[in-house]
Amino acid sequence: MRIDVEDLVLRYGDVTALDGLTLSLEPGKIYGLLGRNGSGKTSLLSVLAGFRRQTAGDVRIDGRPVFENGSVTGRISLIRDTGETVDIGSAEDAIFFAEWLRPDWDGDYARSLLDLFGIDPKKNVKEMSKGQRSAVGVVIGLAGRAPLTMFDESYLGMDAPSRQAFYDALLADYIAHPRTIVLSTHLIEEVSSLFEEVVIIDRGRLVVHEESQALLSRGTAVTGPTAQVDAFTAGLTVLGARQLGPTKSAMLYGDLDDVRRGEASAAGLELGPIDMQDLFIHLTGGPGTSRAEAPPAAELRTGETR
Numbered sequence: 001m002r003i004d005v006e007d008l009v010l011r012y013g014d015v016t017a018l019d020g021l022t023l024s025l026e027p028g029k030i031y032g033l034l035g036r037n038g039s040g041k042t043s044l045l046s047v048l049a050g051f052r053r054q055t056a057g058d059v060r061i062d063g064r065p066v067f068e069n070g071s072v073t074g075r076i077s078l079i080r081d082t083g084e085t086v087d088i089g090s091a092e093d094a095i096f097f098a099e100w101l102r103p104d105w106d107g108d109y110a111r112s113l114l115d116l117f118g119i120d121p122k123k124n125v126k127e128m129s130k131g132q133r134s135a136v137g138v139v140i141g142l143a144g145r146a147p148l149t150m151f152d153e154s155y156l157g158m159d160a161p162s163r164q165a166f167y168d169a170l171l172a173d174y175i176a177h178p179r180t181i182v183l184s185t186h187l188i189e190e191v192s193s194l195f196e197e198v199v200i201i202d203r204g205r206l207v208v209h210e211e212s213q214a215l216l217s218r219g220t221a222v223t224g225p226t227a228q229v230d231a232f233t234a235g236l237t238v239l240g241a242r243q244l245g246p247t248k249s250a251m252l253y254g255d256l257d258d259v260r261r262g263e264a265s266a267a268g269l270e271l272g273p274i275d276m277q278d279l280f281i282h283l284t285g286g287p288g289t290s291r292a293e294a295p296p297a298a299e300l301r302t303g304e305t306r
């Protein structure tokens with residue numbers, strides 16, 4: 001499903017969670033939705049799912065308004081981290097309910113996923129561990145095959161092998177049944193290989209909406225002997241560095257032109273890709289930056305080496 005959001009504002013009393021956000025997402029892609037704590041990710045997903053009415057602005061899914069529009073919300077699935085969507089008895093009950101609610105529901109797939117995650121279908125969801133509840137939520141989200149499926153940190157409670165099983169299942173099922181998928185996450189490195197496009201929001205505003213590869217190409221890792229790396233990176237925007245014995249790897253932000261690349265090669269330095277997480281930290285103001293100090297979004301969008 002196609003998403004068009006224009007000048008979206010959402011306020012909770014005095015708190016402005018979404019502050020004039022404009023964004024369009026094409027159908028049939030996997031999007032990563034990233035942002036620091038309190039940046040407005042859950043608020044955005046809640047408005048997109050029709051759980052909340054926006055304070056101002058326009059929200060359209062496939063060209064139609066969302067809030068209190070059953071013909072649209074019935075085709076949208078938002079799985080939240082709290083698992084409240086499945087708090088209705090056993091996992092089997094949750095599946096029964098989802099089957100009734102979801103036109104594209106695949107019951108056999110749901111049961112195979114419960115098996116994959118080691119979930120006892122008869123167990124009451126309320127008596128499950130946090131990770132097991134998350135897994136039930138993930139099963140409901142995947143097997144529902146909603147044309148717009150959104151996971152809001154739904155898998156945070158799951159352990160590493162279960163999360164990996166989820167990523168594998170998501171990718172395989174997405175290839176077999178293409179749809180629009182939005183993944184909100186703080187586990188950036190773990191999930192970033194799934195993203196076709198990345199949306200970063202900060203303080204309720206859009207900072208970046210770009211193809212993953214284009215975003216990653218904004219940074220370069222420079223690796224080699226410490227003295228050469230330091231000489232090469234002097235005056236450039238260095239996001240961070242790692243030292244291993246006499247070898248240093250520095251993460252640079254911004255384009256390196258062919259001349260600079262030639263210089264690196266002549267100095268015996270290796271140029272490689274940068275981690276999405278390092279870019280994210282930079283684009284949202286750096287680890288020690290308070291929300292008030294973070295650079296404005298317009299400045300962050302330029303992508304030039306300073």
Ligand SMILES: Nc1ncnc2c1ncn2[C@@H]1O[C@H](COP(=O)(O)OP(=O)(O)OP(=O)(O)O)[C@@H](O)[C@H]1O
Pocket residue numbers: 012015016017035036037038039040041042043044
């Ligand atoms: N029900 C609510 N009532 C009042 N303020 C709220 C409510 N829900 C969210 N907020 C505020 O809105 C802002 C955005 O919150 P939101 O939950 O959308 O952020 P988030 O990006 O999902 O954060 P996190 O990564 O921590 O989950 C925050 O300042 C938050 O305190």
